[in-house]
Amino acid sequence: IVRIIMLPLVPLLLVLACDSPDGSLLQVPRLPCSLLQLWDGTAFLVVLGWCLLQCALYLLPTGTVAEGTPLNSGKRLKYNLNGVQAYLASMGLVALAYAAGLDLTIVPERYLQLLVSAILLGAIVSLLLYIKSFSAPITELVPEGNTG
Template identity: 30%
Template sequence: MYEPRATGWVSVIINELVSFQIIATCPLLDWFVCIAYDDFDSSLLSASEALLSEPLSFFTSRLPTVTATSIAAYLGWVVFQALLYVFVPGPLHQAPRTPGGRRLFYRLNGFWAWILTLAIAAYASYAGFLDPALLAKHWTTLLATALVYSSALIGIFYIKARVAPDDKGDTLLTGHFWYDLFNGGELHPRTGQLFDWKHFNASRTGGILLWTLIDLSFAALQHQRFGSVTNSMILATGFRAIIVAEYFIYEDL
């Protein structure tokens, strides 16, 4: 265990309530924004008014749709990023010591994985193999698929932390369901020596590396619809690309 166990019943109840609140409301907030984009022309005000007027059916009448195509596309994306994560060359970096005493190694190849991903996407779009606005046009379905993927990972690693943790010193098992679920149960779960699932998903599949593709896809959709890209879209895409580049360049810090 890497965190002191709460002993007082007040602390336990507060931890459980806060953990449940975060787990329950974050997906709803995420889905609310998605509904505003998909059904209310990106107007948060209009979506809020609809939520107040139909609080029970607002979400239930707009449940996400997961299709076989979206599952295949998302799994293909995950596998592609996993191949880059494993096989793209990069220096090995030893991370600080964990609470359990481990010194884990990471292959820092994120920058080149990002460049390769953008280059392949650009070529596929230029050659006509890929609609550059694909992510934006199918945002709702892909987001729903990503939520299913994330939920599956949460369940798998919640069980793994209890059945076969990599290191008991890097697990957090308090016996309180929501608090343990929120914390994940285990620090840095791995497959093999270098495949770190937390690092992989946070920085690659649905995290930092994907940001640029998302921004460019929405910029492409704006251009397809209106014939131009606004200055605010250009600035937002550019600034976030700088953030992504900076993250991968200084990934060892």
């Protein structure tokens, strides 16, 4: 449980350490603002939109398809391996957004809020998937400790 709590805090601590005047990792960095200022609804919507875009790009029929670890039923799930195509499409969309005059300064201006939003969204999705796993039939699960 320590890893579950501490792992998402590592990028946050690194960003805060890099923001400090001396840039030292040996001192515990201080938050530059109150905890309430770390939450930004716009930043959360940007992170959510970006994740939904990546989900949509994953569904595109590009790249190769790989089979996963056998389930208890013997069936194998299929996975699209289209990360390079998704990356190129993402960067193309960012370039189009910039060319269209969309304000992309939210990234450098609110990077701390974007990071907190990404950590929060990751925790929410992880918790929902964990809860959903209890309703899956046993034949649809991979044997414990054998996830590939």
